[in-house]
Amino acid sequence: MHIHRRPGWNRPESEVTPREWVMGRRALIGAGAMLALPTPGRAQLGAVPPLPPHTRNDRYPAGRALTAEREATTYNNFYEFGSHKGIWREAQRMPRRPWRLAVDGLVETPREFDIDELIRLMPIEERIYRLRCVEAWAMTVPWSGFPLKALMDLVRPLGSARYVAFQTAALPAVMPGLRQSWFPWPHMEGCTIAEAAHELTFMAIGMYGQPLPAQNGGPIRVLFPWKYGFKSGKSLVRITFQEQRPATFWATVQPQEYGFWANVNPAVPHPRWSQATERLLGTQERVPTVIWNGYGEWVADLYRGLEGERLFA
Numbered sequence: 001m002h003i004h005r006r007p008g009w010n011r012p013e014s015e016v017t018p019r020e021w022v023m024g025r026r027a028l029i030g031a032g033a034m035l036a037l038p039t040p041g042r043a044q045l046g047a048v049p050p051l052p053p054h055t056r057n058d059r060y061p062a063g064r065a066l067t068a069e070r071e072a073t074t075y076n077n078f079y080e081f082g083s084h085k086g087i088w089r090e091a092q093r094m095p096r097r098p099w100r101l102a103v104d105g106l107v108e109t110p111r112e113f114d115i116d117e118l119i120r121l122m123p124i125e126e127r128i129y130r131l132r133c134v135e136a137w138a139m140t141v142p143w144s145g146f147p148l149k150a151l152m153d154l155v156r157p158l159g160s161a162r163y164v165a166f167q168t169a170a171l172p173a174v175m176p177g178l179r180q181s182w183f184p185w186p187h188m189e190g191c192t193i194a195e196a197a198h199e200l201t202f203m204a205i206g207m208y209g210q211p212l213p214a215q216n217g218g219p220i221r222v223l224f225p226w227k228y229g230f231k232s233g234k235s236l237v238r239i240t241f242q243e244q245r246p247a248t249f250w251a252t253v254q255p256q257e258y259g260f261w262a263n264v265n266p267a268v269p270h271p272r273w274s275q276a277t278e279r280l281l282g283t284q285e286r287v288p289t290v291i292w293n294g295y296g297e298w299v300a301d302l303y304r305g306l307e308g309e310r311l312f313a
């Protein structure tokens, strides 16, 4: 296990680790026990507990330097909080505890999880993934979480399930963007069952060793590192297995510009700009964009036989 640094720059009072947790962690390290985690019931109401101890999975090399944490957590797209990049301030008002995630639809055992219960059930690990926004900026982030496949193994999708829908929380009291009533709230994203079960499809609960900040989709979001960033829905409250392809947010708003598949491809320009290169957040550097965002060795096979679909953008 590598030791994580706790950054001090962006921690509102409500996020400061409760004393019991700090003590619990110390006792844990002292005892060398992996299982004796303090129970979240002892934490202050609304406080977000630290991540459980976990190790990095190096199977998927990112091949790029990490983006500075400050850049990745202060330059965001999260339209529920507003359509500008500085929504991280507004997002601090969203409570990340208590939080429930329903997993339902065409599954053997539909369940509604308390987020901390889910985290205890899942095999948490860290992965460094690139994220490529359709707007042609990119970042490289150490995410903590678990493969969606591990959750699927728990609820067991039925043979009739062909698609998965990811629903973001819609909290009018803290999300000023919801007043923009022309958007189809709540934010929905989706993928096929094969994409959901793919080993790269990851449910993130943390980044840079800390619980996932609200602005990056805390307490839990999905990540498809080979697709444009808009597919990676944030702050999820429901995951539904279904027969029909879900109507997804950006494909509903601008179907000519943002399709259902949205796989990264430098050779397929956006109608209003080139996708050939991308700007690395926090730097002046532009680098070539790579097909499947560089994850083709893992994902290209998913799309054999689907060449008739609009697979890119």
Ligand SMILES: Nc1nc2c(c(=O)[nH]1)N[C@H]1C(S)=C(S)[C@@H](COP(=O)(O)O)O[C@H]1N2
Residues within 6 Å of the ligand: 072, 075, 076, 077, 078, 079, 080, 131, 132, 133, 134, 168, 187, 215, 216, 217, 228, 229, 230, 231, 232, 233, 234, 235
């Ligand atoms: N619910 C929700 N999820 C969302 C978005 C959003 O506006 N609302 N923006 C998407 C877009 S366009 C991108 S590029 C990524 C950005 O993730 P980040 O802010 O962690 O970099 O989140 C995606 N997930």
Ligand SMILES: [Mo]
Residues within 6 Å of the ligand: 077, 132, 133, 134, 135, 228, 229, 230
């Ligand atoms: Mo994006």
